[in-house]
Amino acid sequence: MVSQNVPQATAERLPLYYRTLQSLVAVGKTRISSSEFGDLVQIDSTTIRKDFSYFGALGRKGYGYDTQYLMDFLRKTLYQDELSKVVLIGVGHLGTALLNHNFQKNNNTKIVKAYDIDPSLIGTEVSGTEVHAMDTLATDDNSDITAAILTVPAAHAQKAAEMALASGIHGFLNFSPTTLSLPATAYVRHVDMTVELQALIYFLNHSMEERNSQ
Amino acid sequence: MVSQNVPQATAERLPLYYRTLQSLVAVGKTRISSSEFGDLVQIDSTTIRKDFSYFGALGRKGYGYDTQYLMDFLRKTLYQDELSKVVLIGVGHLGTALLNHNFQKNNNTKIVKAYDIDPSLIGTEVSGTEVHAMDTLATDDNSDITAAILTVPAAHAQKAAEMALASGIHGFLNFSPTTLSLPATAYVRHVDMTVELQALIYFLNHSMEERNSQ
DNA sequence: AAATGATTGTGAAATGAGTAACAAAAATAA
DNA sequence: TTATTTTTGTTACTCATTTCACAATCATTT
Numbered sequence: 001m002v003s004q005n006v007p008q009a010t011a012e013r014l015p016l017y018y019r020t021l022q023s024l025v026a027v028g029k030t031r032i033s034s035s036e037f038g039d040l041v042q043i044d045s046t047t048i049r050k051d052f053s054y055f056g057a058l059g060r061k062g063y064g065y066d067t068q069y070l071m072d073f074l075r076k077t078l079y080q081d082e083l084s085k086v087v088l089i090g091v092g093h094l095g096t097a098l099l100n101h102n103f104q105k106n107n108n109t110k111i112v113k114a115y116d117i118d119p120s121l122i123g124t125e126v127s128g129t130e131v132h133a134m135d136t137l138a139t140d141d142n143s144d145i146t147a148a149i150l151t152v153p154a155a156h157a158q159k160a161a162e163m164a165l166a167s168g169i170h171g172f173l174n175f176s177p178t179t180l181s182l183p184a185t186a187y188v189r190h191v192d193m194t195v196e197l198q199a200l201i202y203f204l205n206h207s208m209e210e211r212n213s214q
Numbered sequence: 215m216v217s218q219n220v221p222q223a224t225a226e227r228l229p230l231y232y233r234t235l236q237s238l239v240a241v242g243k244t245r246i247s248s249s250e251f252g253d254l255v256q257i258d259s260t261t262i263r264k265d266f267s268y269f270g271a272l273g274r275k276g277y278g279y280d281t282q283y284l285m286d287f288l289r290k291t292l293y294q295d296e297l298s299k300v301v302l303i304g305v306g307h308l309g310t311a312l313l314n315h316n317f318q319k320n321n322n323t324k325i326v327k328a329y330d331i332d333p334s335l336i337g338t339e340v341s342g343t344e345v346h347a348m349d350t351l352a353t354d355d356n357s358d359i360t361a362a363i364l365t366v367p368a369a370h371a372q373k374a375a376e377m378a379l380a381s382g383i384h385g386f387l388n389f390s391p392t393t394l395s396l397p398a399t400a401y402v403r404h405v406d407m408t409v410e411l412q413a414l415i416y417f418l419n420h421s422m423e424e425r426n427s428q
Numbered sequence: 429a430a431a432t433g434a435t436t437g438t439g440a441a442a443t444g445a446g447t448a449a450c451a452a453a454a455a456t457a458a
Numbered sequence: 459t460t461a462t463t464t465t466t467g468t469t470a471c472t473c474a475t476t477t478c479a480c481a482a483t484c485a486t487t488t
Contacts, residue, residue: 063434098407187418189413193387196387198292203385263465267466277464
C-alpha cells in the first residue's frame with residue numbers, strides 16, 4: 001500500500017488534480033507534461049512532479065503523463081473505487097444548493113439522505129434526496145456513512161454534529177461559522193465562506209503583489 | 215503602516231480571530247489570555263501570540279488581551295474601517311444562500327447587488343438585494359466594488375469573471391469548479407466544496423491519526 | 429541507428445510555518 | 459512594599475513544504 005508518507009499539502013491537492021484530469025480526458029487530451037498541467041492548475045511544475053512522485057513513477061520521461069492512466073490512478077487513490085456515502089444535515093438554502101450541485105456526477109461520492117427539523121420538509125425529496133427527521137439522527141445507524149455535511153445554523157451545529165457522531169459518522173464538512181468541539185475520533189474540515197471573503201478582502205487591501213491563491 | 219511582512223498563514227487566521235472576538239465582546243468578556251483564546255479557536259497559544267506580535271504589542275504582560283481593543287484593531291487592519299462593497303454573480307441556489315447568509319451582519323462587508331441572466335429574476339430583489347442583468351455587467355462602472363462572488367455554473371465562470379474585471383472589479387471569490395485564468399491584476403480565491411469534501415474523504419480513508427483540520 | 433530534444437524523478441538547498449523555552453514586564457497577593 | 463504569579467513578546471529550534479538543479483531516461487527526428 002502506498003499512502004502514509006504523502007505530505008498533507010500534497011494530499012490536499014489531489015482532488016484538484018483529479019478534477020482537472022477529468023476535464024482533460026473529457027476534451028480528448030491523452031498526454032500532458034507537468035509544466036502544461038502546472039499552468040492549468042496554477043501550481044509550479046516541480047511541485048506537481050514531486051506530488052506524483054510520492055506514489056511512484058506515474059509518468060514517462062520525455063513524454064509526460066498519460067491523462068487517462070493518471071486519472072484512474074488518482075481515483076483509486078482517492079476513493080479506492082468505493083462509493084463514499086455522505087449525509088447532509090440542514091436543508092436550508094445552502095443545503096439545497098449542495099443537494100442540487102450533486103456530487104455524484106464526477107466523484108464516487110453521493111449524498112444518500114438529508115436531515116432537517118422542518119416538518120414540512122421531512123418525508124419529501126429535495127433534488128432526489130429524501131429528507132429525514134432530525135429527531136431520528138442520533139438513533140439511526142449511519143456507520144456506513146463516510147461523512148456528514150453540516151449546513152445548519154451556527155447555533156445548532158454542535159448539537160447536530162454530536163448526534164451524527166452518535167449515529168456512527170466520523171467525518172464532518174462544517175459550513176456553519178462555529179468551531180465544533182468533538183472527540184479526537186472525529187475529523188472535521190471547516191469551510192467558512194465569511195472567512196474566505198474576509199481573507200480575500202484583506203489580501204486586496206494589503207495588495208499582495210504577485211501572490212496567487214490556492 | 216504595518217502590513218507586508220505578515221505571513222500568509224497569519225493573515226488567513228485574522229478573520230477567524232476577528233469573528234471569535236466579536237462573540238467574546240458580545241457576551242461581555244473584556245479580557246482574554248492567549249491560551250484561553252487558543253483553546254477557543256483550537257490554535258496553539260504560541261501561534262496566537264506570534265500572530266498578534268506581527269502587528270506590535272497588542273497585549274499586556276500578566277494580563278492578556280483586551281477583547282474590545284483587539285477586536286477594533288483587527289477590524290481596522292482587516293477593513294481599514296471602510297465598508298467593502300461586493301457583488302454576487304449568479305443567483306442560483308448557492309447565490310441565494312449567500313444572499314441570505316448576508317455578510318453585512320458581522321463584517322464591514324456588504325453585497326450591494328447581484329447579476330443574473332434569468333429574465334424572471336432581473337429587476338427583482340432576492341433577500342433585499344437587487345438583481346441586475348448580466349448583459350450590463352461588462353459596461354457597468356464597478357470600480358468602487360472590492361470583490362465579486364462567483365456562483366455561476368462552471369461553464370460561465372470564465373466569461374463572467376472577465377466581464378466583472380472589465381467593469382473594474384479585481385477580487386474574486388470563485389465558487390465554480392473551474393480554474394479562472396485572469397491577468398495578474400486580478401486576485402482570485404477559490405472555494406471548491408467538491409474538493410473540500412474529497413479531501414475530507416481522502417483523509418478519512420487514509421485515517422490520518424490525530425490530525426486536526428483548519 | 430545515432431543524435432537531439434523533452435521531460436521525469438529526486439537529492440539538496442531554501443523558504444516558510446509551527447513549537448518550545450524563557451526573560452521581561454505587569455498584575456495580583458501578602 | 460515586596461514577593462509571587464501570570465502572561466506576553468521573542469529568539470532559537472524543529473518540522474514541513476517548495477524550489478532548484480540536474481542526471482537519467484525516453485521520445486522523436488534525421
